[in-house]
Amino acid sequence: MKHIRQLLLLSLLVFDNSCITPFIPKTNEDKELLVVEGLITDQPGANTIKLSKSLPLGTRNVATPVKGCTVTISDDLNNTFSLSETVAGTYVTDPSIFQGVVGRFYTLHININASDNNHNYESDPIEMKPVPPIDSIYYQKVTIQEGSGNSASQEGCQVYLNTHDPTNHCKFYRWEFTETWEFILPYTVPNKICWISDNSDMINIKNTSIIAEDKIEQYPLNFISNETDRLRVKYSILVNQYSLNEDEYLYWEKLQNLSEQVGGLYDMIPSAVPSNVYCLDDPNEKVQGYFSVSARSSKRIFIRDHFAGVVNPYTDAVCIADTIFGGAAIPNLNIWVWVIIDQPTPPPGFQVITRTKGCYDCTVRGTNVPPDFWTENN
């Protein structure tokens, strides 16, 4: 469908009469749906189930957690594991008694003990499929032509992934990644070097059942544009590879089909993608989210190559030096501006040079504590 849309765009450009304007629909709904975000893996450590309420369109508040629930996970050997609520709405397994095992089937049970909603929820029993290790993660310098009009082509770095499963068990893959990069301010200030981490926000899935070998080559996992400063100093990406069963693969595929763009004439008609968690008391209640049961393998790489044309977000054009002459109070000091030089000069008494705070203090964007995997050697 994505291509159909491109084609449509193409034919519209031939006519060149089209115009696109932002549009905010007026809806009269305030449905709050239970959102289940759960993932259990075969790796050691706590597994987390998050319960929250959905948000109205266009708002970007923190989701309301659903507190005080009884959450348990059972397996096909009749074991039941309780989860405890650590943070409001976040329920975790006890790592000393629970670790996922490949080949087992797991079921999630939720009981909401709220006075207005005492509902029970349950997932399908889901098998934990094995996952092969990631063979390699590598990158290439690429040029991507994007957008229309006269926008220049972008240079950047494309990160690829290769993997294969000689046992042919894992046919459906999903990846999540976390990017971490170092950045340095060009000024001599106390918080000069910081690190930022960012999680993937795209759905990355692949089905190898249509390919002869259970082998994925050159899967384009992430494109790092030169318009970010990720590649200026040093960059690292940690990729988690998850095995999926077919139902979960289809769930993510449907979400991918729908979440990119909907509403257009040639876009798929949207409708809710059903969760694998159901309300036992009210079959009409729609639950959002998914209870994922996956084996996990991980790999991290570092990139400290030189990339031409990486944007510098701390140029003088961005970090405009402003001069405030004596007498007047500096408004919003410590919020928008940061004093760089406080130099008394005659006349009119003293001069203050300011820049925006982010240009002077790297902790505005990141953390000044280096991640533990960040060493000089890699």
Next chain:
Amino acid sequence: MFMKLKIHILILLFFLSINLGAQEKYGISSQYKDISFTDFVKKVESILPVKFYYIDDWVKDLKLGDYPDCTTLQCVMDNLLRGTSLYYYIDEFGNVVITNNYAVKVSNTGVEKNNKFLPPSDFSGSAENQHLAGNASVEIGNPAEKNNPGNVTLSGYITNKDTKEAVSGVTVFIKKLSIGTISNEYGYYTMTVPRGIHVVQFSFIGMREKTINLNLNGAGEMNVEMNSVLIPLKETVVSAQKSVTLQRFEVGAEKINITSFKLLPTSMGESDIIKSVLLIPGVQSVGEGSAGFNVRGGSADQNLILLYGAPIYNSSHFFGFFSAVNSDIIKDVTLYKGGIPSRYGGRISSVLDIGTKEGNRNEFAGSAGISPITAHVSLEGPIIKDTLTYILTARTTYSNWIFGLINNPELHNSRASFYDLNGKITYDLNKNNKIDFSAYTSHDSFRFNSDTVYSYNNNIFVLKWRHFFTSRFFSSLSINNSSYNYNISSQAIPNEAFVLSHKVNSTGFKADFNWFLGRNEINFGLDLTRYDVLPGSYLPNNDSSLVIPRTIEKERAWEGALYVEDKFILTDFLSVNVGMRMSSYYSFGPQSVMIYNPDYSKSTSTITDTLNFKSGGVTSKYAGLEPRVSLNFRISDKNSFKINYNRTRQYLHLLSNSTSIAPTDTWKLCDYYLKPQIGDQVAIGFYELLFKNNFEASAELYYKTIKNMVDFKGGTNLIMDDNIEKDIVNVKGKAYGLELVLKKTEGKIRYSIGYTYSRTFIKSLGTFSDEIINSGKWFPANFDKPNDLVVTFNYLFSRRISFSSNYTYSTGRPITYPIATYDISDKLLVTYSDRNEYRIPDYSRLDLSLKVSGNLKSHKIAHPNWTFSIYNLLGRENVYSIYFKNQGEFVNGYKLSVFGRAIPSVTFSFDF
């Protein structure tokens, strides 16, 4: 009362016809100006030995005029009754008999009872042979029979004088009797008429009306040649339509002539048949320039679009911005919104029958033209004069050249183009046998930034043999093949290089028989179609590709149908069309069918078994009757009332889960799980001619139900789906509507106003949660647009210059909005409102066009035509689509207007 009066008159006629003899002249002076007929009668009866016989009702509005030159009663009567439906007869005893509709005929010789009848054709007269004051006068039938009692049958063929093609849809009308008929696809007409002198009008849009003074003595054949006009300026031209509406049996049949649709404003300088069809009340589309159209609440795959009698599977180029059929080959187009004749089957909502031109039989001719997007040329002429003719048309875009000029690297490497070709050879073996061979091909291709290449093709071949057993019994046998396929290929990632294909192919045999038997027109025949569908294949596209060649099992099926239909005139007041179509369908193997656990919604994980059908094994069979009934009540010669019921069955589905159909949607045959779609429609219509027949008003009301439609589980990808049944949601539909039309069809200024109120609803019938849409309640269909207004206006300045404009307004189509968001591992996800709970803004557009013909002299070598159009004159930013993009942080809404400003275009063409 009407009937009784007629019988009396007939009795009177026989009586009078025996009393032969010369009429005396009754001299009168003309001093009766402005007095009523009744007073006139009193005066004349007081001074002359005459006695008048008439019915008061006939003459109540009759006033005498000033007839200074008249010295006889006959002269006064001639002048007085001219232009009315009244006749008079004065016998030798001074009885003046006024008759309505029927003239009294007097023969000078007695009836020779034993006279051997000559074959009717020996008395056929060609209207061209006898010219009389502009109109022709023709005598038909054995003169000896002229005093025989009863009605006789008049029939014949109507042809275009220039091209010798049969002209279908011509209204043959006798005004005084208010009876008429319409010529069929062979140009043949037949009607039952009383003997006597009649004025017969032959009229058709785009043709010069022909009036023939007919002296009908007995049954006979009258073949008529009509002249086409370059621009339909004669005010009589459109009078065809009004009689058509009254005469046709069907509620909801519309015929568009090429000349009239070429007058309509164009969007890109192209006359476009589908866009003209969209102006008909009850026909809608999901958006301007979207592929497909919806008729009375039917989905886009429920329209049977016939070219040369074969179905076209994809009716558009460029996503619906252009019709797939070049207007150069089109002669006329008939759309059946309801009252679908029994000879058509296979789709449930409508039939769009595209009538095509035949080559010119007399001389070589052609036309060529350019518009901003396309160029087209057409050539036609005889190979053997009057016997073997050809016509070829071609059209292509030059948009690829435009792409090359665009200074954008992405578009510079993109391509989008189409072409189509039509050809037809017609061979008249002899008077009774005609063979024609027609071919059509269309091709579209797209390439976006040298990556993925899309192409799709339609191909149609038809061989048809028409045989005339007698002048009233015809047959038409044809074999057709129609196919549609698309290919999507990419080599962007070498080891995943692929080519994805889909193909539908059908081969049909059709036998149709037409038999005119007295007051009956009987049609019967059979249809046999073999379908082969390749649902999808996904193959490696180069040697290094690791793609596993995968082909979804082919589908094969036979569809057969027998039909019989009788159109008959029960009384002068009621005509009936009763038809029955019996269709059956078999799909057969080799095929493997998955069996699912009935306790769960179908999915790959609920498959419990596989049924393997061997080659030839029947995997599913369906059959059913499709009754079609129409009644036409003629309340008077100015209005009629029609009622109609029809059932239709469809064994083919187009799988589409987007709002508009797309060229990459796949066709699917009914199978073990997928049942045929069944449509039932009841429609009533009321038609009236107003203000001296200058206006035509109609109101049609319909109710329709559709069973076994398909919808899909949320987010399903339909391409390369092995077991589509697991993703299908069974839905049913209902639709109802009221269509009101007022047309002024005569004069230099013509206009029409059409308003439609219609609703279309869908209801899901599944049992499992993912099969239920909107909690199983009725919800509006994607093309449910309740209010729809179409106004067209034409001003014919002169024979060379015409102006036209149209305005359309409709309620915005329904849309499903995202209403809530949530996060799953930092991914912003969306939930949606109930399906089609909201609507996009209303649509409104005004177009203008001015057509100038350079020269109308028929013997000039080339006739240039210029068309200047402005599309969307008001520059309204109509919403083409509203879409939502997930941009990581927010879900943002956008409004896209395709034709967001006034778009002028100029088209130049010339005929030679």
